[in-house]
Amino acid sequence: MDEVTEGVEKIDFHHPYTPYDVQEEFMNAAYNVLERGDGQIGILESPTGTGKSLSLICAALTWLRNHKRSRFENSVTEAAKEFKDEPDWIVNQMLKRKREEILKQWEEREARLKKIRAKEKLMEERGAKRRRLEDSNTRKHDKAVNDEDEWLLDQDDDTSQGDDNTSGFSKETRDLMGKLGLGTLHAKEEVEEDMSKNEVKIYYTSRTHSQLTQFISELRRPTFPSSLPDSLLNEDPSTDSEGIRHLPLSSRQRLCINPSVSRLGSLPAINDRCTELQQPKTKDKCQFVPNADNLGLTHQFRDNALATLPDIEDLLELGKKLQVCPYYASRTAVPGAEIITLPYPLLLQKTARDALGIELEGNVVIIDEAHNIMDAVANVYASAVSLNELRRARQMLGVYVKKFGKKLKGENRVMVAQVARVVDGLKEWLENASGLKSEQGIVDPNMLLRSKSIDQINMYKLIQYIQDSKLAYKIEGYVAQAESQASDDGAATFRSTPVLHTLLSFLVSLNNLSSEGRIFYTKVSQDDIKLSYLLLSPTHAFSSVASSARAVILAGGTMSPFEDYMAHLFPSLPENKITTVSCGHVIPSSNLCVWTLSSPGPKAVEFEFSFQKRSDKSMISQLGLAILNICTAVPDGVVVFFPSYGYLDEVVAVWGEASTGQPKSQALWDRLQAKKAVFRETKGGSSDEVLEQYTEAILGSDKGTTNKLDSASRRNGALLLSVVGGKMSEGINFSDRLGRCVVVVGLPYPNINSPDWKARIEYIESTTLERLKTSNPSMPKAETVAAAKQASRDFYENACMRAVNQSIGRAIRHRNDYAAIVLVDRRFGTERIRQKLPGWIRGGLAEGSQNQGLGQMMGKLSGFFRGKKASAAAQLS
Template identity: 65%
Template sequence: MSTADQTAPPSEGTGGGPADFNHPYTPYDVQVDFMKTVYGVLQAGDGQVGILESPTGTGKSLSLICASLTWLRNFKASAHETTLKSLGEKFAGEPDWVVEQLLRRKRDELTRQWEEREERLESIRQKERAQEARRAKRRRVEEGGSELAREAVDEDAEWLLDDWEDRDAQGGSDPLSGLSAETRDILSRMGMGPKKTNPEDDKLDDEIKIFYASRTHSQLSQFISELRRPSFPSSYPSHGGTASTGEGREGEGDGERIPAPAAVAKEHVKHIPLSSRQKLCINPSVSRLGSLSAINDRCAELQQSKTKAKCQYLPGEETLTQTRQFRDTALATLPDIEDLHALGKSLSVCPYYASRAAIPASEIITLPYPLLLQKSARDALGIKLEGNVVIIDEAHNVMDAVSGVNAAAIRLSELRRARQMLAVYVRKFGKKLKGENRVMVGRVGRVIEGLSEWLEGAMKGKGEQEGIVDSNALLRHKSIDQINMFKLVQYIQDSKLAYKIESYVSHIEEDRSSSQGPAAAPRSATPVLHTLLSFLLALTNLSFEGRIFYQKDPSSTPGGDIQLSYLLLSPTHAFSSITSSARAVILAGGTMSPFEDYTAHLFPSLPGAKVTTLSCGHVIPSSNLSVWTLSKYRTPTGGESPFEFSFQRRGDKDMISQLGLALVNICSVVPDGVVVFLPSYGYLDEVVRAWQASPVWDRLSSKKVLFRESKGGSSDEVLESYSAAILSPAPDKPRGALLLSVVGGKMSEGINFSDRLGRCVLVVGLPYPNINSPEWKAKTEYVESTTASRLVEADPGVGAKAAAEEGKRAAREFYENACMRAVNQSIGRAIRHRGDYAAIILVDRRYGSERIRSKLPRWIASSMEGEEGLGRVMGGLSSFFRGKKV
């Protein structure tokens, strides 16, 4: 949501409690509902899960920030007080004044540590601001400032020593001074002896934190920008009280409130973004390798003690000062990934590793999906979810994301290349390979030969172009099934075999091409052995959770090619490591409906009482949305026929023609941009061919400038041209544009058709996946069988027939929900802020059924009209847009 769409609150806030959530603007009612729900899920803890839907344009990211960080500060402050209370109860038998002294000392100690850290971070912020001011002033001078301005720039200020303060002098005298030796001994035995200070020892570190994940780095950067807007109360108030009220402690004698010092009232959010080496590596010799797997292997190799030339950027004893400076600067400045990369370069310390030093003291950690969803990636980064909060944004595709990070594929052409590379390597180093190395390299060769043999046989066969592979039959070739795949994968990873072979072969090929002169381009060393490793790693997953598929590709290379792919059928096991560890998990998105799939397939064993769902309304007034179901059309004979774009009927030429004529009428009353989503690229091509062969295409061209999405084309170019036709129309062209797109295509997710770019969105038909594809057959069979077996396990009295029927129902529901999630994503491209308005037309009679309507977002379903013909829809559209004219 644009921040300009909300009103800033008065300068004096109402406190830091759940009543206001520290929102930087006056929140809408839907935002308050959303924040209360998030806060409630986090407060309940104990493995609670929230599935929350808030339409794009309702300030979802800022609401997530305000609710979660308000809760975090309140929780930390409460935990701080609980710790002191339990300490007092522990020593309840001691004299009151000794316990009072203990609590005062402990409270002061924790607060002093907190204040020292906050002062250190504030000092860094001030330094950063001063440096930025100097840089800005220098830029102005370089752009042609006056001599007087030149004199005003202190060129030496950057290198001046910082003001030094005597830390010992600030601490004052020993608080135990003046007490008797006996009393000092008692306090010492209670852990209250003289304090040995270490400015680098942060005992406030490693507290509860929030892990926030989203799909892309650009989405994470937008989230970090929003993170800079609000401010939150301190989690460590001095001398008692809680962060939510800002109150001090009770006075010892008269019950008066002692206010907290002003320095404690403010605490900046401490945040660190995490990413892969591919994004953060600053060693040019490593980062230039390009592929993530090659970068990972080379980085690991440079850390080994036997390596002569270690990476000079690795944190260590010699770079301890830079690492601490990196940590404190990161915690002080709310950086994004680009900031961390630049900071690491400026300090000559690796940002990938140095960022880990900031994890314990961070309150919120941002990271992309793969780093959160893969346990191996979390372990590599040192991420511990136990007792912490996990927020997954853009979570509508989290199940696909879990499957994606566990998927793998390899082609026959890649295996042939791998066999060739392995042969080159063995010819050079084979005699030097001893013991385990010789055995393991031989096993890698056997695996390559076995998989290649199966694929070559399948390629020559006259069977289907695609299908499911019997894993036992696949692994019988060359007796691969006798190889311990876990051990082989571990060997390839630990020995860096893939990187060593690929880098050696690349070196040989580059030398060969250089000797042949500049005209001979060096052959690229595709990281096929890393691709093989990923596939072997996938094979080690639980067999019942995944399937292996083959797909022939006769036209890809001379002689054709064939691919093996591994698909994870269920995200349950992979996701369970998150839900079983975290204190609470929030799944949030703009279009999460329908909700049932998340509970059924991400955490099926979780009790219903532990799952909270919320579907927020929109912030727009109801008059800014017009939703219609175009369900029927007039036939040439004067009768009526339903619009039904089912697989059996979608080729009906009369229906395609009538769809085009309806679109001509709609374009005549809708201003600016119209976006149409069709079920597939193949059907889009079929519809366009039919319209071009009739007067429909020319009539559409007279109403709008026409654009279409293509499967292999650039979406950026199409979107740029479409936007220009609407915002900067040519004098000889119609006003506005029509964009023909595909549900699930490039335009259906992440593209913003706000304001004039999307005054009307049409979804044609229900884009069900191909139920006859091997992948969807395997998925529905898996859902059917696991649902039935789970039902019998829960209630042995359920008959086999009833369990089977329930399994079939669950499979149909899963299949239909996949379709509706794609529809909801397409619908969400319009209406992007409070002042926006648009019409949404669902072209298919099936959208009128209660079952389908229940799977639409609440804000759409509540505004839907009934099933209508074109006449009623046109009347409604005309009235809607006539009311929007200025």
């Protein structure tokens, strides 16, 4: 593995500000990975608050422009080789013509895009920018189609469309898209797009649309030079720079502008209705889909998208303005785009990539917020169906057959009956499993399929039929309409998770079972139980991304520990193809104080919040006293992360008890509330509401609002009790006064006795054992077994430490921020655990703190915050 000591020459990354040293280190590492190409992998860690997104943009687009410049020069050089035997004057004339042709195409494209940018800017200056989001009430009250024939299955439907059907397009639409050059079906490209064809693209993905929107706002900050080489630049200053051509991609659910489709709400229903409106037999086809009549508007959409650095809402508004479908029309902008943003599921799933026309071969993939990439891959392929959902599905089938049963002929009759049989079989198995003593367990798929003899059904053929016939959509749609008419509501509405589409997803998983997947049952409530499919390893699913792309960069604020990414995403990749970097923070070392609190004092019980010991009431009381002391020394906000919601409830209950021989008012809980306003995160509760109250308790007086809390609470700040892996531990910034101290209580190891973790551990051990036997057959069996067990232990421990590191990262959010971090558990003092903390946290650890007690920690914290207070006062004076 390359630890990036191999530098590159000094590069101007066109950063809009003066970059810090850690940003230079990060950009150089990213640039180096992209430049080397050939399947290179970069795993790059840069703490939140260090400008990671902007550094990624500057490194990637600087490299891309340099790469294009080199490609242009090479194309001219290659052209010259064809005329090597000709006189020099012929060669020179040819080269001149070639350069003029490239320059002309570039200038025409840039002139067109600049004209659009100028028009957009003028509209903004006049305040004419339209509203981005359509009023939700408009969609809610759209009238439903009342024609019941809409829900009847086609009798002569050609459902043998093969693998192409997975793209979600009807045959007619695929033919039309082929003529227009949309998606993966290529027609003759327009002349002005020739220079964009086959150019390297950057696919940037993140976890949520809000994170992508933030990235796009950062994308608007820097300016990059032209991709034209020096030999093609003329004296016109307009050729010196070149706008970034960016395109966001998303699902129909976010981009559909057809009210009769978008009102359906759920993504599966929208997808099915959209494709149905393009079938040859459909009377009222969708008028927004690109066709020969609106080709000019489609190209106008493309040019506007490439000219304006849009986000998803901008594309939606553009589609409404031009009356052309943004979902399909955005495909025409793919060839000319330099950077394409999209959420995780659209990149990680091959069927989704195929549907969007995404080709990773030879292109660059950047995955941001990549600390949860393995979970993201598993989630993309996960599926579940519950007993109550199956009961609802059976009821819906009954309603549908009662209405249309006599009209169902041939294959339709057979297949609907098979769907009913599958539902009955799964339902019967779950009803029997409800009587099992264990709350959860692994399911033998062979036993599951024997119920009602489901194993006699050709599941592949049944899945194809459900997909091609849009059976789930038709049944859901008819029942929703019938129920709405019965309730005099008048509008058919789909549930957010249509049960028949949920069943279809589970059947797909059931049909594609591999050694990497397992099926589990879990008792959800007293009267409900569910079946779920879990992908145990992301290796195979992620391999199609890693093996296709020119280079892949995994970037995140808390990527440590790195080992899992290499072992489970790229297990077969040689070390010289993997680059890892852990950057320091932009804050000075004096702005961070990290302490490991192993015990309250020399003779006191050690803090060890393992599952076996954490219920010790004495230790819980000592923890409360330690947090009470921390609240005394730390101003403003203190955030405490516990291993689980259950343990947080247990701790609060103990703190609420009166101390022996003391009145009730002296309970630790009351003493904490007297020191700071106390808030707690609850499972299933509203994190937004708790966060708003917590923020109000700390900043209320600054914002000029009337704080309902008493003056003492307002003056001393607030205490927030939260959970590692909960809503407060990711995506929420406790910057400045909101997070002057973060306390982590214990190590939040997952429940190793749960069926899913047992299956994961077993899978990692068996695959590691197999790999070691193949790669090193002479290795003694005992050593092989020990190495396999160690690999599973590392994976288990790394999952815990990634969650800890993510919680720690909530505190320091910018260069001038400062905070203390307290790790409460003796195990944080061990070298093995400390090595799995991010480098910037390890650098801030107080030397020998694990061997000292609460008294020494209080002295350190008091001195740290006194120094910050004095420094702030000195700056004001």
